[in-house]
Amino acid sequence: xxxxxxxxxxxxxxxxxxxxxxxxxxxxxxxxxxxxxxxxxxxxxxxxxxxxxxxxxxxxxxxxxxxxxxxxxxxxxxxxxxxxxxxxxxxxxxxxxxxxxxxxxxxxxxxxxxxxxxxxxxxxxxxxxxxxxxxxxxxxxxxxxxxxxxxxxxxxxxxxxxxxxxxxxxxxxxxxxxxxxxxxxxxxxxxxxxxxxxxxxxxxxxxxxxxxxxxxxxxxxxxxxxxxxxxxxxxxxxxxxxxxxxxxxxxxxxxxxxxxxxxxxxxxxxxxxxxxxxxxxxxxxxxxxxxxxxxxxxxxxxxxxxxxxxxxxxxxxxxxxxxxxxxxxxxxxxxxxxxxxxxxxxxxxxxxxxxxxxxxxxxx
Amino acid sequence: xxxxxxxxxxxxxxxxxxxxxxxxxxxxxxxxxxxxxxxxxxxxxxxxxxxxxxxxxxxxxxxxxxxxxxxxxxxxxxxxxxxxxxxxxxxxxxxxxxxxxxxxxxxxxxxxxxxxxxxxxxxxxxxxxxxxxxxxxxxxxxxxxxxxxxxxxxxxxxxxxxxxxxxxxxxxxxxxxxxxxxxxxxxxxxxxxxxxxxxxxxxxxxxxxxxxxxxxxxxxxxxxxxxxxxxxxxxxxxxxxxxxxxxxxxxxxxxxxxxxxxxxxxxxxxxxxxxxxxxxxxxxxxxxxxxxxxxxxxxxxxxxxxxxxxxxxxxxxxxxxxxxxxxxxxxxxxxxxxxxxxxxxxxxxxxxxxx
Ligand SMILES: [Fe+2]
Ligand SMILES: [Fe+2]
Numbered sequence: 251x252x253x254x255x256x257x258x259x260x261x262x263x264x265x266x267x268x269x270x271x272x273x274x275x276x277x278x279x280x281x282x283x284x285x286x287x288x289x290x291x292x293x294x295x296x297x298x299x300x301x302x303x304x305x306x307x308x309x310x311x312x313x314x315x316x317x318x319x320x321x322x323x324x325x326x327x328x329x330x331x332x333x334x335x336x337x338x339x340x341x342x343x344x345x346x347x348x349x350x351x352x353x354x355x356x357x358x359x360x361x362x363x364x365x366x367x368x369x370x371x372x373x374x375x376x377x378x379x380x381x382x383x384x385x386x387x388x389x390x391x392x393x394x395x396x397x398x399x400x401x402x403x404x405x406x407x408x409x410x411x412x413x414x415x416x417x418x419x420x421x422x423x424x425x426x427x428x429x430x431x432x433x434x435x436x437x438x439x440x441x442x443x444x445x446x447x448x449x450x451x452x453x454x455x456x457x458x459x460x461x462x463x464x465x466x467x468x469x470x471x472x473x474x475x476x477x478x479x480x481x482x483x484x485x486x487x488x489x490x491x492x493x494x495x496x497x498x499x500x501x502x503x504x505x506x507x508x509x510x511x512x513x514x515x516x517x518x519x520x521x522x523x524x525x526x527x528x529x530x531x532x533x534x535x536x537x538x539x540x541x542x543x544x545x546x547x548x549x550x551x552x553x554x555x556x557x558x559x560x561x562x563x564x565x566x567x568x569x570x571x572x573x574x575x576x577x578x579x580x581x582x583x584x585x586x587x588x589x590x591x592x593x594x595x596x597x598x599x600x601x602x603x604x605x606x607x608x609x610x611x612x613x614x
Numbered sequence: 615x616x617x618x619x620x621x622x623x624x625x626x627x628x629x630x631x632x633x634x635x636x637x638x639x640x641x642x643x644x645x646x647x648x649x650x651x652x653x654x655x656x657x658x659x660x661x662x663x664x665x666x667x668x669x670x671x672x673x674x675x676x677x678x679x680x681x682x683x684x685x686x687x688x689x690x691x692x693x694x695x696x697x698x699x700x701x702x703x704x705x706x707x708x709x710x711x712x713x714x715x716x717x718x719x720x721x722x723x724x725x726x727x728x729x730x731x732x733x734x735x736x737x738x739x740x741x742x743x744x745x746x747x748x749x750x751x752x753x754x755x756x757x758x759x760x761x762x763x764x765x766x767x768x769x770x771x772x773x774x775x776x777x778x779x780x781x782x783x784x785x786x787x788x789x790x791x792x793x794x795x796x797x798x799x800x801x802x803x804x805x806x807x808x809x810x811x812x813x814x815x816x817x818x819x820x821x822x823x824x825x826x827x828x829x830x831x832x833x834x835x836x837x838x839x840x841x842x843x844x845x846x847x848x849x850x851x852x853x854x855x856x857x858x859x860x861x862x863x864x865x866x867x868x869x870x871x872x873x874x875x876x877x878x879x880x881x882x883x884x885x886x887x888x889x890x891x892x893x894x895x896x897x898x899x900x901x902x903x904x905x906x907x908x909x910x911x912x913x914x915x916x917x918x919x920x921x922x923x924x925x926x927x928x929x930x931x932x933x934x935x936x937x938x939x940x941x942x943x944x945x946x947x948x949x950x951x952x953x954x955x956x957x958x959x960x961x962x963x964x965x966x967x968x969x
Binding site: 273276317354364413448566602 | 626627629631632633634635644645646647649650656660679681683685686690693712713716719722724726728729731735736741743744747751754755757758760761762764765776780782785786787789790793794799801802803806807907908912914915922923926
């Protein structure tokens with residue numbers, strides 16, 4: 251309970267000294283003690299445990315355009331900071347706080363957590379192919395960090411958990427960039443050819459956060475399906491570790507993106523068609539990009555050199571099919587199962603799905 | 615809707631991608647190797663070849679990593695513009711600072727001994743949570759700012775990009791740890807007010823101007839304060855928070871100083887612009903009308919442990935150190951002379967007076 255005498259005395263001392271004391275008049279939600287949950291078994295003082303009392307009330311609409319912490323008392327003289335996202339449905343997922351702490355607990359260091367000593371000569375073609383893939387991976391890491399970072403200045407403090415988690419996504423993007431750059435420059439190779447990157451425009455051009463999220467779901471799930479082949483693709487222990495660590499990060503990103511999109515679909519079903527439009531765009535760019543160095547490089551690796559590449563193309567096609575399947579699988583989790591019927595025609599071919607016109611002839 | 619029964623009928627062979635092996639014969643630098651050193655395979659170690667050459671200017675707005683071959687065929691512009699001049703964003707230390715950031719990440723959940731937070735007298739607890747309310751606010755903006763600039767960093771100057779990405783992470787942790795402290799020990803969040811100046815950092819449209827406000831003056835003051843965190847802290851948890859956050863801030867300040875140094879070495883005429891920015895930002899920082907009513911009071915109260923006179927004495931000790939370190943940083947960056955020329959704001963110059 252507030253001890254009024256102590257506070258009154260403190261106020262008096264401050265005032266005598268010409269210091270503001272009105273902060274002592276603020277009604278305190280006394281007794282919020284998150285530390286009580288901070289046991290080693292609980293993972294320490296995780297951000298989830300702060301959401302008690304008024305501090306845990308995440309409003310549907312946040313009406314303050316300053317950097318005021320959620321739960322603090324406003325100083326109405328503060329300038330507006332230019333945030334543009336004030337709707338919970340646009341960004342929210344209940345998983346954010348936990349995923350933020352998970353990202354920190356799972357943090358890794360590309361300098362010391364990858365067994366670089368295990369790198370050894372793997373033959374010219376394979377080295378070229380690994381370096382080509384590394385170049386494209388770096389590009390995606392860079393794009394991910396840049397485009398995610400851009401949204402920070404849009405999201406208000408009301409949804410602080412989302413922003414904290416996105417901070418980890420930015421950092422993971424940096425590591426995705428540099429770990430693959432290191433791989434390219436460490437083993438007698440060099441960088442390959444950059445991608446055309448039409449496929450990234452839906453990320454860089456997004457006008458709404460949810461548009462950015464669906465484009466991210468597409469790219470991340472495609473990447474994840476590839477990373478899951480790490481065992482098969484890795485030439486050395488170092489690469490195996492890189493695939494494993496990147497996979498863990500991308501899975502975390504997808505956990506948020508998918509849970510957010512599921513939340514949006516439940517809260518604002520009216521936006522379903524709009525979201526489909528963003529997917530139309532993202533898929534169109536992906537299909538149209540036509541930059542096949544990724545799949546050709548995979549073929550050289552799977553074929554153990556350029557001679558075997560042609561034959562390995564069937565396996566690569568299967569991997570690309572898995573990528574689309576993974577994408578559709580994540581969309582099903584977001585209550586967007588209807589995407590299967592609306593998937594881009596080109597991507598249907600990648601997935602080995604019959605054309606929509608043909609599908610309509612099949613009796614159900 | 616595709617049902618499971620229908621799936622088999624809908625399944626045909628997936629289309630096979632076209633095989634294109636032209637990338638097997640590129641003229642990018644080849645035969646490059648790097649050996650892990652004492653700290654593993656750092657950016658410093660892979661930057662030893664041509665891939666480490668920093669172009670003075672870059673007009674590449676794409677994500678293509680420095681040194682990679684350009685793609686064939688048409689490519690889109692990925693961002694309206696990038697800061698292609700290295701003098702705009704570069705720092706010779708950015709790569710090193712990024713490496714350091716990665717190896718010195720910490721967890722506010724597990725690296726702070728929260729169990730050492732004993733019950734504090736109510737006035738002290740209130741002052742501490744007021745300070746933390748203000749700090750979580752300041753840190754919030756400190757993360758938004760690098761995020762805003764990321765799309766404008768040229769991939770050819772990736773070291774600066776990586777550094778800013780690590781800063782976004784660090785500031786998330788700072789926003790989080792001060793919120794945690796506010797809510798951990800019976801207090802709560804009090805009066806908003808990160809103080810004037812946050813908006814100026816966010817709205818700046820010149821990177822070097824932004825960086826001199828954020829990294830050198832703003833975070834410089836914060837770092838000097840955190841390094842004296844022992845004077846504010848009442849337990850091991852609080853000490854550790856200030857110590858770990860100060861360590862992060864040192865990197866942010868170092869980036870700002872080395873960036874300004876790089877810029878002024880290559881473009882000395884930019885000095886006056888930065889002076890002008892600092893004139894404005896110093897003015898905001900000491901403007902009583904823009905001061906956060908909670909921050910100063912809480913800080914003085916904590917410094918004196920409830921004894922306001924003693925708190926004031928220590929406040930000026932802190933302020934003096936802040937100003938001295940600020941001037942030293944400017945010296946290192948090649949922007950010395952603010953005190954000597956009478957350009958330093960009188961309220962800050964006054965802090966140097968021992969009396
Ligand atoms: Fe900070
Ligand atoms: Fe900082």
